[in-house]
Each structure stands twice: as C-alpha cells, then as structure tokens.
Amino acid sequence: MRLNINGRDLEVSDSVGEKKLITFLREDLDLTGAKNACDIGACGACTILVDDEPVKICIKRVKDVAGHRVLTIEGMAAPDGTLHPLQQAFVDRGAIQCGFCTPGMVLVAHAFLLKQPHPTRDEIRKAIHGNLCRCTGYQQIIDAIEEAAAHYRGAPAPAQEARL
Amino acid sequence: MKAAGEKGWRNDAHAKVTGRTKYTDDLKFARLLHAAPVYCDFVHARILRVVTEEAARAPGVVRVLTAKDVPGSNRFGQIIRDYRIFADDKVRYNGDVVAMVVAETRDLAIRASALVRVEAEVLPAVLDPEEALLPGAPLVHESHGSNLVNTHRIRRGNVDEGFRRADFVVEEHFRTQSVEHAYMEPEVAVCAPRADGVIEVFGSMQHPFSTRRFVAACLGVPLSEVEVVGTPMGGGFGGKDDTAAIVCARAALAAKLLGQPVKLMYRRDWSIRESYKRHPYRVAYKMGVGSDGRITAVQCRIVADGGAYCSVTPWVTWRSTVQCCGPYVVENVHCDTLGVYTNNVVAGAMRGFGSPQMNFVVEQVVEMAAARLGITGVEFRRRNMVRQGSVTITGQTLDSHKVAMGEVLDAVLAETGYEEKLARCSHGRADGDELYGVGLAMSYRGVSLGAEGVDFCAAVINVQPDGSILLEVGIHENGQGAESAMSILAAEELGVDVGRIRYRRASTSTVPDSGTTVASRGTIMGGGAVTLAARELKRRMAEAVCGRLQCLAGAVRFEGGALLDPAGHRRVSFDEAIALMFATQHFPHVVGVFRAPKTTWDEHTGHGDAYFTWVYGCQAVELTVNKKTGRVRLLGAAAAHDVGRAVNPEMVRGQFFGGMAMATGYALHEEVRSKDGRITNPNLNTYRIPRSTDLPEMRAIIVENRDPHSPCGAKALGEPTNEILAPAIANAVFNATGRRQFSLPIKLSALPDEIAEEDCRL
Ligand code: FES
Numbered sequence: 001m002r003l004n005i006n007g008r009d010l011e012v013s014d015s016v017g018e019k020k021l022i023t024f025l026r027e028d029l030d031l032t033g034a035k036n037a038c039d040i041g042a043c044g045a046c047t048i049l050v051d052d053e054p055v056k057i058c059i060k061r062v063k064d065v066a067g068h069r070v071l072t073i074e075g076m077a078a079p080d081g082t083l084h085p086l087q088q089a090f091v092d093r094g095a096i097q098c099g100f101c102t103p104g105m106v107l108v109a110h111a112f113l114l115k116q117p118h119p120t121r122d123e124i125r126k127a128i129h130g131n132l133c134r135c136t137g138y139q140q141i142i143d144a145i146e147e148a149a150a151h152y153r154g155a156p157a158p159a160q161e162a163r164l
Numbered sequence: 165m166k167a168a169g170e171k172g173w174r175n176d177a178h179a180k181v182t183g184r185t186k187y188t189d190d191l192k193f194a195r196l197l198h199a200a201p202v203y204c205d206f207v208h209a210r211i212l213r214v215v216t217e218e219a220a221r222a223p224g225v226v227r228v229l230t231a232k233d234v235p236g237s238n239r240f241g242q243i244i245r246d247y248r249i250f251a252d253d254k255v256r257y258n259g260d261v262v263a264m265v266v267a268e269t270r271d272l273a274i275r276a277s278a279l280v281r282v283e284a285e286v287l288p289a290v291l292d293p294e295e296a297l298l299p300g301a302p303l304v305h306e307s308h309g310s311n312l313v314n315t316h317r318i319r320r321g322n323v324d325e326g327f328r329r330a331d332f333v334v335e336e337h338f339r340t341q342s343v344e345h346a347y348m349e350p351e352v353a354v355c356a357p358r359a360d361g362v363i364e365v366f367g368s369m370q371h372p373f374s375t376r377r378f379v380a381a382c383l384g385v386p387l388s389e390v391e392v393v394g395t396p397m398g399g400g401f402g403g404k405d406d407t408a409a410i411v412c413a414r415a416a417l418a419a420k421l422l423g424q425p426v427k428l429m430y431r432r433d434w435s436i437r438e439s440y441k442r443h444p445y446r447v448a449y450k451m452g453v454g455s456d457g458r459i460t461a462v463q464c465r466i467v468a469d470g471g472a473y474c475s476v477t478p479w480v481t482w483r484s485t486v487q488c489c490g491p492y493v494v495e496n497v498h499c500d501t502l503g504v505y506t507n508n509v510v511a512g513a514m515r516g517f518g519s520p521q522m523n524f525v526v527e528q529v530v531e532m533a534a535a536r537l538g539i540t541g542v543e544f545r546r547r548n549m550v551r552q553g554s555v556t557i558t559g560q561t562l563d564s565h566k567v568a569m570g571e572v573l574d575a576v577l578a579e580t581g582y583e584e585k586l587a588r589c590s591h592g593r594a595d596g597d598e599l600y601g602v603g604l605a606m607s608y609r610g611v612s613l614g615a616e617g618v619d620f621c622a623a624v625i626n627v628q629p630d631g632s633i634l635l636e637v638g639i640h641e642n643g644q645g646a647e648s649a650m651s652i653l654a655a656e657e658l659g660v661d662v663g664r665i666r667y668r669r670a671s672t673s674t675v676p677d678s679g680t681t682v683a684s685r686g687t688i689m690g691g692g693a694v695t696l697a698a699r700e701l702k703r704r705m706a707e708a709v710c711g712r713l714q715c716l717a718g719a720v721r722f723e724g725g726a727l728l729d730p731a732g733h734r735r736v737s738f739d740e741a742i743a744l745m746f747a748t749q750h751f752p753h754v755v756g757v758f759r760a761p762k763t764t765w766d767e768h769t770g771h772g773d774a775y776f777t778w779v780y781g782c783q784a785v786e787l788t789v790n791k792k793t794g795r796v797r798l799l800g801a802a803a804a805h806d807v808g809r810a811v812n813p814e815m816v817r818g819q820f821f822g823g824m825a826m827a828t829g830y831a832l833h834e835e836v837r838s839k840d841g842r843i844t845n846p847n848l849n850t851y852r853i854p855r856s857t858d859l860p861e862m863r864a865i866i867v868e869n870r871d872p873h874s875p876c877g878a879k880a881l882g883e884p885t886n887e888i889l890a891p892a893i894a895n896a897v898f899n900a901t902g903r904r905q906f907s908l909p910i911k912l913s914a915l916p917d918e919i920a921e922e923d924c925r926l
C-alpha cells in the first residue's frame with residue numbers, strides 16, 4: 001500500500017499495514033515527534049494530521065492512513081530549520097515547557113487555523129481541548145495560536161517543506 | 165539564536181517545537197532489549213514464591229529478573245531504606261513490582277509478564293491512616309515496629325491560655341485526596357553497558373545523583389561505574405524522584421546482567437499504579453480569635469497517609485508543620501503531625517510538598533473567622549499576616565529579605581477589582597441558575613530545602629580557546645527552562661551574548677553531586693552557583709588582562725563582550741582575554757559552589773530558622789456554580805508572586821499558569837480513586853487533569869524584590885504558584901453557594917433553591 005508522509009511517497013507491504021501507526025512512525029521511520037503518553041487516545045500527545053485533520057495515532061494502524069496525506073511535526077519547519085510561523089509563535093510566547101505535548105499541540109492548532117484563521121480565544125480553547133498539557137495551563141499556547149492566526153489569513157501558510 | 169531578554173528565549177525551544185528533541189524513549193540503540201514490570205493482584209501479602217519458569221520460556225523472552233538477581237542492595241530510600249527494587253518478603257501495596265521480564269520486543273515482554281505467578285499468603289490490609297495507628301493494626305513494615313513513619317511538632321507559647329483569651333473558636337476537620345503528578349511523559353529508562361564496563365543511564369528523572377546512588381547500590385558497584393546522563397524529560401512536578409530512580413535501577417540491572425542495552429518504558433497505567441502520589445491529609449484544625457480580630461491560638465493535628473513506603477514523607481510533613489498557620493503571626497501554637505504507613509499507593513514529593521493541603525485548610529479557616537467577626541477575609545488577613553520583622557510560628561524573625569505579603573495581596577486586589585466583586589457574590593441566592601463568587605488565598609513559603617536537608621549547588625564554567633563557553637550546573641532541566649535561566653544568568657554576569665553559551669548535556673560524572681531539582685530550588689540554588697562561578701571566572705580574567713588595561717584587577721568591567729578599564733578608554737575583547745589566558749596556561753575553567761545560608765531546627769519544640777528566605781504569593785479566582793448541576797465554571801484567575809527576580813519573564817509566566825492549572829485540577833477534578841487498595845482510574849481517560857476548556861483566562865503579576873541571600877537575586881516560583889488556588893476556589897464556591905468545602909476535590913451536587921440556615925456553616 002502507498003503512504004504519503006510529509007510530502008514523500010512510500011510503498012509498504014500489507015504486513016506493515018497491520019502495524020500500529022505510532023510504532024511505525026517512531027521506530028521504523030524515526031519520526032519520534034509524535035509521543036505516546038497514554039496509548040488509548042486520551043491525551044493527544046501522539047497527534048498527527050491526516051488530510052489536514054488531527055488524528056490520535058496510538059489507536060491507529062498504518063493501513064488506516066494508506067492513500068491519505070500525513071503530516072507529522074517533522075514536516076512543519078523548512079529543511080533549513082526555519083520555523084513555520086505557528087512554531088515561531090509557540091517559541092516567542094513561551095508556550096513550550098517540557099515540550100512533550102508540543103508536537104501534537106502545534107499540529108492541532110495548524111489544522112484549526114487552516115479552517116478558522118479568525119478565531120476567538122474561546123474557539124482556540126475548544127480546538128485544543130483534546131490535547132492535554134500538564135505544564136503550561138494552556139494560557140501561552142492560546143496566546144501563540146492567536147498570534148499565529150494572522151499568518152493564515154489570505155494565503156494560509158502551508159507546512160513549509162516535505163521531508164522525512 | 166535569540167539573545168537573553170528577547171521574548172521567549174529558551175535553548176531547547178527550537179528542538180522541541182520541531183519534534184527533534186530526543187526524550188528517553190526516542191533514543192535508539194543497537195541490540196536493544198525491552199523490559200516490562202510484573203505486578204500482582206495483592207495489596208498486602210507475604211510472598212512465598214515468585215514462579216517465573218513459564219514466563220522465561222515464552223517467545224522472545226531473554227530473562228526474568230526477581231529480587232534474587234540483585235547483586236547489590238535490593239533496598240533503597242532517601243530517608244528509610246524500606247523501598248525495594250523488587251518486592252522480596254512482602255507485597256505492601258498493589259503497585260509493588262515482583263519481577264521484570266526482559267524480551268526482544270516490548271510487546272513480547274508485556275505478553276510474558278502475565279505468565280509470572282506469585283504464590284503468597286494474603287495479609288489483612290490497612291488502608292486508613294487513622295486505623296493504621298490503632299493498636300493491633302496490621303503492620304506494613306514489621307521491623308519498623310509500628311505504622312508511624314515520623315512525627316513533627318510545634319510547641320509555641322501556651323495554647324490553653326490562647327484559647328481562653330479567644331472571643332470565639334473555629335474548629336473544623338478537613339480531608340484532602342491522593343493526587344497524581346500526571347507528567348505527560350511516563351517513567352522510562354534506557355541503560356547501556358559501555359565497553360569499559362560503565363553503565364550509562366538515560367532516563368526521565370529529576371534527581372540524577374540519587375538515581376546514580378541507587379543504581380550503583382543495586383548493582384553493587386562504585387559510583388564511578390554508573391554515569392547518569394541528563395536527558396530531556398516530559399515533566400516531573402516532584403514525581404520523578406524515587407520511582408524514576410527504581411525504574412532506572414531495574415533497567416540498569418538487566419543491562420548489566422545481559423551485557424546489552426535495555427529499555428524500560430512505562431505504560432500510563434503502570435505509571436499511575438506504581439508511582440508515588442501527593443499525600444492525602446486529614447487535618448483537625450482549631451483557631452482561636454480575639455475580639456480585635458487577632459488570632460490568639462492554633463491547635464492542629466495533621467495525619468498524612470504515606471502509603472506503603474517512607475519515601476520523603478518526613479520531609480513533606482515537616483513543611484506542613486512549619487507552615488501550619490499559613491502566613492499569619494500566631495503566638496500560641498500546638499501542632500502534631502504524623503506520617504503514617506498504610507497499604508495504599510506510596511505518597512511522596514509533589515509540587516507544593518505538603519503546603520497545598522495545609523493552605524486548603526488555613527485559607528478557609530481564616531475566612532470562617534472573618535465571617536464570625538463580620539469583616540472581610542482580606543481585612544482579617546491584613547490584621548494577622550506577617551510583615552517586615554514579624555516572628556514566624558517557629559520563632560524565625562523575617563528581616564533578612566523584603567516581606568512582601570501585603571504587596572502581593574494589594575497587587576491582586578487592584579488587578580482584579582476584588583473587593584467590588586466580593587460585594588456581588590450570590591451566597592446561595594440568585595435569580596438565574598448561575599451563582600457567582602470570588603475567592604482569594606495567600607501564602608508564604610520557605611524557599612528550597614530549609615532545615616530538611618543539606619543545601620548546596622555547584623556549577624562549572626569551562627571557556628574554550630575561541631571564547632565560546634560551556635556551562636554545566638548541578639540542577640536538572642525538568643522542562644521548566646532551568647538550562648535557559650542558567651545560561652541567561654551566566655551571560656549577564658559575564659557581559660556576553662547568551663548565544664556564546666552552550667549548556668552542556670549534564671552528567672553525574674562531571675558535576676559535583678548537587679542534590680535534587682525539587683523544592684523550587686533550581687533557580688535560586690543553580691543560579692547562585694552560576695553567578696558565583698561567573699564571578700570567579702571574571703576575577704581570573706581580570707587578573708590576566710589588568711596589565712593591558714592599566715588598572716587594578718578589581719576595577720575591570722565586563723560589558724558587551726569585552727573587558728574595560730573603569731573609564732572605558734582601554735578594552736580587551738572577551739576572546740582576546742581568553743586567548744591570553746590559554747597562552748599562559750591560566751585555564752578559564754571554574755567551579756562555583758553556592759551554599760545556602762544556615763538554617764536551624766529543634767525537632768523537640770519545633771523552633772528554628774526553618775528556611776533561609778521566604779516567598780509570598782496571593783491568588784484570586786472568579787467563578788459561577790450552576791444551581792441545577794453543581795457545575796463550577798471558572799471565569800478568571802489572577803496571581804501575584806514575589807519571585808525575587810524574573811530571570812526569564814516568559815518562563816516565569818509559564819510557571820504561574822502551569823501551577824494555577826494544576827491547582828485547579830486539585831480543587832475540582834483530580835483524585836486517584838481506589839477500591840480495596842487497588843487504583844481504579846489508572847489512565848488519563850479516567851484520571852482527569854484540566855483541559856484547556858476547564859481553565860479560565862489567567863493573569864500573572866510578577867513582583868520582584870531581589871533577595872540579598874540569593875547571588876542572582878531570584879527566589880522560587882514552581883511550587884508557590886501551585887499551592888493556593890485550591891483554597892481560593894473553595895472560598896469562591898462558598899461565596900457563590902454559601903457552602904463550605906471540607907474535602908478535596910470539591911464535589912457539588914444540585915443546590916436547593918433556598919439554602920437552609922444551618923447549612924451556611926461559617
Ligand atoms: S498517546 Fe495517543 S492520545 Fe495519548
């Protein structure tokens with residue numbers, strides 16, 4: 001079956017299709033940005049985007065994303081390391097502490113802003129409510145998303161470059 | 165790279181936001197084996213036999229380890245060595261690990277772990293701390309002789325006399341619950357044997373040095389044969405001390421015995437089942453108040469459920485004892501504190517460390533007293549709170565630093581318009597369904613370990629021949645931004661751009677043992693060490709160049725990446741100065757050690773200068789309670805804390821918000837529930853930590869009064885922010901509903917339209 005991960009096509013066997021998606025990304029592709037913090041779909045630390053929709057992958061198989069467009073946190077910044085404006089806002093607004101929730105949080109926010117580039121703070125709160133963060137109290141995460149929204153108006157900022 | 169002072173600078177932000185940070189479970193090793201712990205269903209039982217043969221024969225299994233395989237000490241503990249690497253004689257709580265399966269994959273290890281059987285004689289379990297103290301109660305540790313772990317006491321003045329002088333007495337009983345840290349990253353360790361025989365330990369832990377001690381003791385090898393490498397961690401909050409160390413020790417044991425790298429990565433349900441929690445407290449509290457609104461006496465009895473092992477229960481309960489009257493001056497105090505063994509999950513260090521429980525009590529009692537007097541809680545607090553030169557209940561005079569109690573209180577009142585909002589509270593009566601309330605709480609807090617431990621920290625600055633700087637400090641990056649704060653302080657002191665500094669991956673083999681990164685001591689202790697190291701480096705650099713600058717060494721200024729004479733006429737760049745030092749073999753390698761000023765304690769009377777400095781905080785919250793559902797909705801919260809000095813303001817704000825959020829969970833959502841000693845909500849779907857939609861907009865008011873005892877001026881922040889929002893919420897709920905909250909978490913059912921008078925307990 002065919003996968004598309006961070007803009008790159010990839011052919012895998014049917015037996016790989018049966019693997020847990022989080023294990024495949026983390027162990028086989030070394031895309032360790034997605035974290036496993038609960039393994040039951042309750043925390044959002046493992047969130048990636050599938051066709052621009054957030055998906056918790058600790059409860060998914062590889063075959064579930066066959067034929068779809070997958071974006072992981074590793075696909076957000078440019079190859080030279082230049083941050084996506086949303087990532088830059090996370091840095092600037094102090095939205096990162098231990099960083100364990102950060103990859104999932106950035107991706108959920110990206111999916112949300114693609115759809116709603118004029119969000120209220122309340123809408124942002126609702127958009128990220130499935131992603132748990134124990135460090136920040138979410139306040140500066142919401143600040144960051146609010147600040148980054150401007151970059152999604154008009155021509156939205158896509159994830160910057162495809163790479164594995 | 166961003167310069168110090170630029171918004172949000174962190175040395176690790178770029179790696180974290182791009183997902184490239186390698187946490188322990190992200191590390192890859194060739195020939196890596198995987199381990200899984202084995203639990204059993206018992207709560208209290210004498211172990212007769214651990215049967216491992218079947219598991220050992222299961223597919224992919226390399227070895228099954230039990231207590232018999234531990235070559236060194238199977239016991240450890242920071243205070244009492246009662247904790248086991250693997251349970252040997254008894255199972256003392258349901259989270260005890262009896263064995264560990266090592267296999268080729270994690271799945272195979274987990275599958276085989278179900279095949280280990282434990283034959284045991286079931287013993288009666290003791291699950292209530294008061295019952296545990298009764299004669300004839302089952303003993304958790306027979307050799308200890310009783311279930312009493314420790315006691316603390318304060319005897320000050322004469323409480324009988326104090327109560328006689330009182331106009332009235334407020335007397336109540338309170339209970340708090342067991343709470344999980346719920347760091348997003350569960351416990352994990354990877355241990356790898358090096359070719360020279362040293363075991364390298366990568367793991368998620370707050371205390372690399374005690375981890376090294378435990379690992380070395382478990383393996384029966386000298387400290388030099390274990391190297392604990394600082395690895396980015398996904399949160400700690402006090403929770404990654406003992407349990408994290410055992411996880412490392414078990415993985416190290418397997419790696420040592422098998423000669424291969426071994427990973428032990430915890431599932432969330434194992435983490436919640438096994439790891440220690442915040443202590444549940446029972447507090448009986450009695451406060452006498454005079455007609456002038458001054459507290460005349462306090463008597464209290466505090467019982468802390470320490471669970472199956474001692475962990476740091478004596479230290480946690482010590483802080484509760486020292487701070488048992490909140491930030492108030494009380495002449496007559498009689499406090500008895502008891503730490504108790506039970507067969508419940510172990511309790512240990514958690515952000516707050518014995519203060520959230522006591523503040524929940526004290527900050528409601530003062531409001532009850534105020535209501536009896538017919539004055540506001542704010543007014544009552546003003547009449548009783550500590551001020552410059554006040555004497556604490558342990559006899560310490562607060563004169564070594566600015567006592568900012570009034571300052572933080574005023575800041576919160578002004579910022580929130582509190583007193584005007586107070587007048588609008590519903591007190592159980594409202595036209596619509598939503599009852600409105602505001603509430604407030606405040607505290608003072610002794611900084612760092614205080615008289616509970618030896619308190620020092622070391623830092624190493626090692627300047628390279630090209631002038632770039634390596635910095636290493638004996639505190640640990642728990643996710644709070646410690647490395648960034650340390651780098652900023654070094655850059656400031658040396659007058660260079662922070663981009664010149666690389667925080668070196670910390671290792672227990674290069675920095676002196678500096679204790680644990682708990683007790684909100686990271687910035688004050690680590691920052692002190694960095695500042696002192698930088699000053700020593702400056703002294704040596706000035707000596708090397710004062711000839712060129714034609715001034716005395718002591719007069720050399722460090723600014724803008726250069727060394728200048730006092731008038732600024734002559735300058736030598738930082739790089740040149742370093743080159744000069746290397747040319748003359750005066751190496752710019754310095755160690756700075758900050759020792760906390762002396763503290764004192766008399767265990768018998770509870771007198772002493774308990775902490776070398778104190779911090780002051782106040783928080784307020786605004787909420788509604790739905791009459792029909794009892795649902796609490798937070799509308800806003802604000803906090804003011806004197807942090808000494810905000811080294812990295814965005815990170816400081818992050819500590820405010822994170823602490824307040826966690827306190828919201830403590831107040832309203834969180835409780836480790838158990839049935840017959842078995843935890844029934846061991847994952848994040850049932851153990852509910854606050855979500856974004858549970859929290860209000862929060863405001864952080866940073867108050868800065870540099871502390872003379874802190875070389876860098878900063879004090880403490882991580883815990884103060886976490887210790888007062890629960891009572892503020894309880895007070896706000898009272899102001900909304902007219903109902904006092906005597907236990908945590910606050911649970912409100914539907915409220916009758918009219919609240920009966922007797923319900924309105926003040
Ligand atoms: S790890 Fe997937 S939702 Fe928690």
Ligand code: FES
Pocket residue numbers: 095096097098099100101102132133134135136348398399643
């Ligand atoms: S930053 Fe630590 S969990 Fe969000």
